[in-house]
Amino acid sequence: MHWLHLGIAVIFEITVALSAERARGFTRPSWTAATLASGAVATYFLSRALLTFDVGVGYAIWTSLAGVGIVVLSALVLRQRLDWRKALGILAVIGGVVGLQLSGAA
Numbered sequence: 001m002h003w004l005h006l007g008i009a010v011i012f013e014i015t016v017a018l019s020a021e022r023a024r025g026f027t028r029p030s031w032t033a034a035t036l037a038s039g040a041v042a043t044y045f046l047s048r049a050l051l052t053f054d055v056g057v058g059y060a061i062w063t064s065l066a067g068v069g070i071v072v073l074s075a076l077v078l079r080q081r082l083d084w085r086k087a088l089g090i091l092a093v094i095g096g097v098v099g100l101q102l103s104g105a106a
Contacts, residue, residue, distance in 0.1 A: 002052035005045045006062060012042035013066035014073060021078065057100050064093045 015038040023031035050058045068090050075082035 002049045006049040006053070006058065009042045009045035009049060009062055010065045010069060012038045012045065013062065014069040016042055017066070017070045018073060018077065021074075057103070061097050061100060064097050068093050 016035055019031050019035040019038055022028065023035050026032045026035075046058070046062055049062070052058075053061070071082065071086055071090060074080040
């Protein structure tokens with residue numbers, strides 16, 4: 001169940017970033033509300049996941065997977081550039097997450 005909670009937290013953290021970009025410095029009320037609500041949901045599910053994960057490992061996995069998701073979706077949805085250096089960085093992050101998982105963290 002902890003992986004499900006962490007997965008939901010990742011999805012909502014990605015939503016935070018994409019909504020914050022659209023909120024334009026919190027000048028658009030509906031996107032501002034979406035940013036804040038998504039942040040609350042992400043934090044709730046992260047806290048549920050951290051009941052099982054070590055806090056350092058759970059937080060690292062959460063931020064890493066959310067970061068990868070944000071970069072990929074920004075390229076797809078916001079038409080931001082995804083070059084080979086970003087792709088290499090994504091592979092490095094995924095390698096780090098796999099390494100944390102192999103450490104027997106949860």
